Amino acid sequence: QVQLVESGGGLVQAGGSLRLSCAASGRTFSYSDMGWFRQVPEKEREFVASIVSSGVTTRYADSVKGRFTIDRDGAKNTVYLQMNSLKPEDTAVYYCAARPSVPPYGTSSARDYTYWGQGTQVTVSS
16 A cells, blocks of 8 residues: 655746655555646546656656656655646646556556545646
């Protein structure tokens, strides 16, 4: 069992930055691919970014490429999402997710992830 706890959300003006953190419990963090997703009311959960267990490979949604960066710290069992140049359309609840590091590595499909955090709200004002 893996428990994920997100933090770092909040209210920020357009053009600003936020850094989300996701702390993972358990001993399987090193063997887990990690992902960030987001969701707004009445819409499906949307892929944002993923990072494989080794940290070597990352993947981003086109809408955040060049603005967001995902990374992980094995010593702290934590994955981060650095969000720069935020836009009002980035407003959503952001979720951290984990899955065993098996094919398809770093998948962008929410259904491939086993464990989910409770989410953290990010609001970007115009």
